[in-house]
Amino acid sequence: NGVQDYYLTDEVRQLISTLPREKDFDGTYLYQYQEGFWYRPTYIVGILSAQRHFQARDDDIILITYPKSGTTWLKALTYAIVHRSHYAFEHSPLLTANPHELVPFIDHPAYYSENHCPRNLEHLPNSTHSIFGTHIPYPSIPRSIMNSNCRIVYMCRNPLDQFISYWHFMVKIAQDRETEPLSLEEALERVSHGIQGFGPSWEHVLGYWRASLENPNKILFLKYEDVMEDTLFYVKKMAEFLGCPFSSVEENQGVIEEISKLCSFENMKDLEVNKTGRLVPPGAPKNSFFFREGKVGDWTNYLTSPMLECLKNLMEEKFSGSGLTF
Numbered sequence: 001n002g003v004q005d006y007y008l009t010d011e012v013r014q015l016i017s018t019l020p021r022e023k024d025f026d027g028t029y030l031y032q033y034q035e036g037f038w039y040r041p042t043y044i045v046g047i048l049s050a051q052r053h054f055q056a057r058d059d060d061i062i063l064i065t066y067p068k069s070g071t072t073w074l075k076a077l078t079y080a081i082v083h084r085s086h087y088a089f090e091h092s093p094l095l096t097a098n099p100h101e102l103v104p105f106i107d108h109p110a111y112y113s114e115n116h117c118p119r120n121l122e123h124l125p126n127s128t129h130s131i132f133g134t135h136i137p138y139p140s141i142p143r144s145i146m147n148s149n150c151r152i153v154y155m156c157r158n159p160l161d162q163f164i165s166y167w168h169f170m171v172k173i174a175q176d177r178e179t180e181p182l183s184l185e186e187a188l189e190r191v192s193h194g195i196q197g198f199g200p201s202w203e204h205v206l207g208y209w210r211a212s213l214e215n216p217n218k219i220l221f222l223k224y225e226d227v228m229e230d231t232l233f234y235v236k237k238m239a240e241f242l243g244c245p246f247s248s249v250e251e252n253q254g255v256i257e258e259i260s261k262l263c264s265f266e267n268m269k270d271l272e273v274n275k276t277g278r279l280v281p282p283g284a285p286k287n288s289f290f291f292r293e294g295k296v297g298d299w300t301n302y303l304t305s306p307m308l309e310c311l312k313n314l315m316e317e318k319f320s321g322s323g324l325t326f
């Protein structure tokens, strides 16, 4: 099963034999682990490794998302903001490397297998900031992330678009690995029970939403749709939050516009590296899988009325009273 099994340790092999399991959208199994969240076995290895080995530093930046909520975009934007003085835009590493190569996931077991820490992937010695990504839910996040002064940026997405995006991604993964994907109807049934990688999605989003309300200086909570509607405003806001605001000279030079353009879906999707590249571990997704439509509201092209009703009822039930609206 390609990357699914590649990094499995004896410990996790043994562990998953005792856990409840359900099929993910690509037909492979998810296992219910800490706090009731659902994971591919390889990510259980990654989460355990992150909890044991990852030590956040005060000047780290941790980007957290629920899968298919704009992770790739958030990584690109943050990288471009933080490293803006290190590269001219026409020489940005974002033009020749996928954002997932530049901003490693702390929960990917590949980064622990040889040297026990994704920090060893740092290749920008002139930068004080290290940027990392993760999908780990709030209750399982390595404690040093919450206990240090590092900053967290969380991006969520309208659950209707997230569902459609996740389904398309998993269909591509299944085709690539020659497994049998679930139909959209079957996938919806899973989602209504919270069964999706790193799900239940509402638990994931609400965990960070509540934490951001309690600690707004620690966690900047963004919505994909808001950033899409006014990218310039949010690039500026992110830079301020991350402690590297734009100077008036930079603003006048159009640096915010350059960052927004560099990281735009249209620009990134057409880059050679994102059309033809593939992430490193065997069986990992092709870079092109991370760029599909990049639109708000694509769900209208896929959801039937009963499906929409089911998802809307779920959203009402899970998010009402939280103050978070989509």
Ligand code: A3P
Pocket (backbone or CB within 6 Å): 065, 066, 067, 068, 069, 070, 071, 072, 073, 076, 161, 164, 165, 166, 168, 263, 264, 265, 266, 268, 290, 291, 292, 293, 294, 295, 298
């Ligand atoms: P769609 O499938 O709706 O097109 P993630 O990065 O969390 O895996 O999420 C992938 C989703 O973000 C996909 O959504 C993808 O097209 C979209 N995406 C990727 N890069 C983007 C960018 N630079 N700007 C906006 N959306 C982007």
